[in-house]
Amino acid sequence: MKSNVLEQTATQTFDLSARGLRELNSSLHALSGATNMTAWEVVNPKGAHAIAAGVDAPVDISVMGSTGYYCAGMNKQATIRVKGSAGPGVAENMMSGTVIVDGDASQYAGATGRGGLLVIKGNASSRCGISMKGVEIVVHGNIGHMSAFMAQSGSLVVCGDAGDALGDSLYEAKLFVRGSVKSLGADCIEKEMRPEHLEHLADLLRRGECDPTIKPEEFRRYGSARKLYNFNIDNASAY
Amino acid sequence: MTSEFPHTPPRKSYTFSDAVNADIRRAAATGIYDIRGGGTKRFLPHFDDLLFLGASISRYPLEGYREKCATDVWLGTRHAKKPIHLDIPVTIAGMSFGALSGPAKEALGRGASAAGTSTTTGDGGMTEEERGHSKTLVYQYLPSRYGMNPDDLRRADAIEVVVGQGAKPGGGGMLLGQKISDRVAMMRNLPKGIDQRSACRHPDWTGPDDLEIKILELREITDWEKPIYVKIGGARPYYDTALAVKAGADVVVLDGMQGGTAATQDVFIEHVGQPILACIPQAVKALQDLGMHRKVQLIVSGGIRSGADVAKAMALGADAVAIGTAALIALGDNDPALEAEYQKLGTTAGAYDDWHEGKDPAGITTQDPELYSRFDPVLGGRRLTNYLKVMTLEAQTIARACGKNHLHNLEPEDLCALTIEAAAMAGVPIAGTSWIPGRNGSF
Ligand SMILES: Cc1cc2nc3c(=O)[nH]c(=O)nc-3n(C[C@H](O)[C@H](O)[C@H](O)COP(=O)(O)O)c2cc1C
Numbered sequence: 001m002k003s004n005v006l007e008q009t010a011t012q013t014f015d016l017s018a019r020g021l022r023e024l025n026s027s028l029h030a031l032s033g034a035t036n037m038t039a040w041e042v043v044n045p046k047g048a049h050a051i052a053a054g055v056d057a058p059v060d061i062s063v064m065g066s067t068g069y070y071c072a073g074m075n076k077q078a079t080i081r082v083k084g085s086a087g088p089g090v091a092e093n094m095m096s097g098t099v100i101v102d103g104d105a106s107q108y109a110g111a112t113g114r115g116g117l118l119v120i121k122g123n124a125s126s127r128c129g130i131s132m133k134g135v136e137i138v139v140h141g142n143i144g145h146m147s148a149f150m151a152q153s154g155s156l157v158v159c160g161d162a163g164d165a166l167g168d169s170l171y172e173a174k175l176f177v178r179g180s181v182k183s184l185g186a187d188c189i190e191k192e193m194r195p196e197h198l199e200h201l202a203d204l205l206r207r208g209e210c211d212p213t214i215k216p217e218e219f220r221r222y223g224s225a226r227k228l229y230n231f232n233i234d235n236a237s238a239y
Numbered sequence: 240m241t242s243e244f245p246h247t248p249p250r251k252s253y254t255f256s257d258a259v260n261a262d263i264r265r266a267a268a269t270g271i272y273d274i275r276g277g278g279t280k281r282f283l284p285h286f287d288d289l290l291f292l293g294a295s296i297s298r299y300p301l302e303g304y305r306e307k308c309a310t311d312v313w314l315g316t317r318h319a320k321k322p323i324h325l326d327i328p329v330t331i332a333g334m335s336f337g338a339l340s341g342p343a344k345e346a347l348g349r350g351a352s353a354a355g356t357s358t359t360t361g362d363g364g365m366t367e368e369e370r371g372h373s374k375t376l377v378y379q380y381l382p383s384r385y386g387m388n389p390d391d392l393r394r395a396d397a398i399e400v401v402v403g404q405g406a407k408p409g410g411g412g413m414l415l416g417q418k419i420s421d422r423v424a425m426m427r428n429l430p431k432g433i434d435q436r437s438a439c440r441h442p443d444w445t446g447p448d449d450l451e452i453k454i455l456e457l458r459e460i461t462d463w464e465k466p467i468y469v470k471i472g473g474a475r476p477y478y479d480t481a482l483a484v485k486a487g488a489d490v491v492v493l494d495g496m497q498g499g500t501a502a503t504q505d506v507f508i509e510h511v512g513q514p515i516l517a518c519i520p521q522a523v524k525a526l527q528d529l530g531m532h533r534k535v536q537l538i539v540s541g542g543i544r545s546g547a548d549v550a551k552a553m554a555l556g557a558d559a560v561a562i563g564t565a566a567l568i569a570l571g572d573n574d575p576a577l578e579a580e581y582q583k584l585g586t587t588a589g590a591y592d593d594w595h596e597g598k599d600p601a602g603i604t605t606q607d608p609e610l611y612s613r614f615d616p617v618l619g620g621r622r623l624t625n626y627l628k629v630m631t632l633e634a635q636t637i638a639r640a641c642g643k644n645h646l647h648n649l650e651p652e653d654l655c656a657l658t659i660e661a662a663a664m665a666g667v668p669i670a671g672t673s674w675i676p677g678r679n680g681s682f
Contacts, residue, residue: 021459022459022462022463025459025460025462026462029462049452049455049456050452050455050456050459050460053456053459053460054389054392054459054460054461056389068452069449069452069453069456070443070452070453070456073456073460074388074389074392074460076389088443088444088449089443089444089456092443093384093387093388093389095388095389107443108442108443111442111443112384112387112442112443114387114388114428127442127443130442130443131383131384131438131442133384133428134428149442150438150442152427152428152429153428171429171430171433172430229430229433229434230416230432230433230434231271231434233270233271234270
């Protein structure tokens with residue numbers, strides 16, 4: 001059997017260390033909405049970078065172990081589960097679909113993401129949701145410093161604590177933190193939690209597979225004070 | 240009888256000149272630094288300080304008009320499955336939609352395609368105007384990632400990871416509220432009318448080792464088809480070029496300090512970075528030291544205006560050049576025909592640089608529909624094609640005179656310098672000598 005001929009039914013098992021990254025990603029890119037190869041298991045990921053980057057099909061991909069940088073980068077449509085921890089930039093610039101990390105995520109998780117849902121069941125390191133542009137991120141544990149830096153839109157939910165400078169220079173992204181916030185970044189303030197926010201948060205907690213005993217009322221909401229939107233010399237010390 | 244001693248004539252300070260004092264007064268009155276478009280306005284050592292020697296008894300020329308002097312260039316031959324082939328080595332540099340109007344982007348696409356060269360997107364993402372009218376389009380991957388998406392990556396012909404820009408190495412982008420129209424706001428996912436400052440560092444990588452992995456990811460997403468360029472500002476060209484090569488770049492784009500910008504602090508434009516003349520030899524040396532000269536192609540920019548500049552850049556070892564400001568002028572920017580309108584804006588044709596205010600009477604650097612609809616993209620494209628063709632003819636004229644049947648065969652040996660500074664920077668001897676300051680040889 002030629003190695004690139006894949007079983008047409010059942011779960012496709014792909015041994016990454018035997019067959020290599022290029023073959024994995026090109027096989028995944030060849031899938032379209034019409035495929036019947038909708039379930040994939042990537043074994044032996046061994047921390048490789050760019051696993052399942054650039055997928056654009058409604059398929060289910062499980063990565064059976066920990067990944068290096070940029071796993072699920074620019075994902076569209078696919079549901080990608082990392083059955084381990086994820087290196088830097090997991091689901092960076094994701095467009096749609098769902099990415100679920102069972103373990104922890106390194107820096108820049110969900111960076112610049114434009115859509116879809118990223119769930120991190122462990123903790124996320126610094127710069128989680130940096131420059132996010134519409135993605136929804138749910139972190140079960142804590143997040144590190146400078147998270148949601150320059151975040152433009154979308155939501156970041158943190159069931160644990162947030163590190164220093166949360167939401168520095170952010171625009172219209174919504175941040176929800178259940179635990180403590182070590183410090184807020186420039187132009188980030190606590191905001192009133194209104195009924196529509198509670199409703200949105202309840203939906204995110206459910207879709208983010210959070211512990212059902214966690215209630216939206218336990219969170220605080222943070223967002224932009226919008227003081228840096230137009231330059232004013234008297235705010236210069238904030239930069 | 241009054242004193243026969245004449246008064247000391249009034250004398251203004253060189254240090255505190257009228258221009259300097261005006262800057263101080265402006266800062267005091269407004270409380271904000273000066274932001275403007277364009278490149279450096281100060282005098283800098285430049286290609287004007289180099290001359291070609293031409294043919295002689297020891298070198299014979301090619302017959303102008305009859306003997307062929309080829310101008311084509313391949314870009315991205317190192318790793319890309321689909322390298323780019325351009326008819327001429329003059330490309331259009333990345334200029335953002337947002338800074339430029341949709342019709343201006345269309346004109347760049349039309350003009351470049353008809354001349355057989357590429358255009359480049361810019362901060363703010365890819366527009367239909369530009370994709371639709373550009374045969375070869377380079378898609379910039381910038382720190383802001385405005386509009387970034389995998390579909391546009393795949394419909395681009397090459398990807399340019401922007402690390403820096405010559406006008407502001409180490410600086411991020413800036414697009415002030417006046418230009419954040421509904422369309423620009425939507426493409427960038429920002430509130431309308433805010434002063435938008437884009438990041439100076441990429442959000443998900445720092446340093447050369449990360450860059451290598453980022454390039455790998457971009458290659459994987461696009462199935463190794465597209466050439467990947469890395470654009471650097473003229474800061475430390477030797478090391479930056481070497482690190483870009485190490486990170487896996489197919490092409491290095493090097494932008495010297497003269498390079499234009501849509502909007503940056505004047506202090507940044509005038510005081511940070513090195514002139515392109517000083518940058519090219521350092522980048523070429525890095526490529527040669529790594530055995531990668533011509534394997535990783537070098538595109539240079541920053542104040543390129545004519546075929547002579549193209550030929551000089553190539554003689555110093557570049558594979559191609561990029562133009563920004565010159566392309567805008569060809570489209571009609573700062574045209575004296577609009578003098579009355581420039582006067583109304585308190586400026587004069589040739590000096591208009593408040594592009595960030597979005598009031599460009601030429602309709603090029605604006606998002607105001609009334610202004611940009613004055614600009615005819617078909618005519619603009621035609622003008623750009625003409626200009627690109629003239630530059631190419633000029634470069635060929637020089638190359639033939641130096642006995643070269645391809646622009647790439649021009650070499651430093653064909654050049655001499657008029658000043659000590661230019662000789663030292665370019666690494667070519669001062670005219671009439673064999674002296675290259677800092678190297679061997681003497682008057
Ligand atoms: C109006 C304008 C907009 C620009 N926008 C970008 C940009 O979005 N990204 C970028 O890398 N460089 C940008 N540049 C810089 C150009 O890509 C290029 O480096 C520079 O214009 C070259 O120098 P020159 O203008 O002297 O030809 C811009 C330049 C101008 C004039």
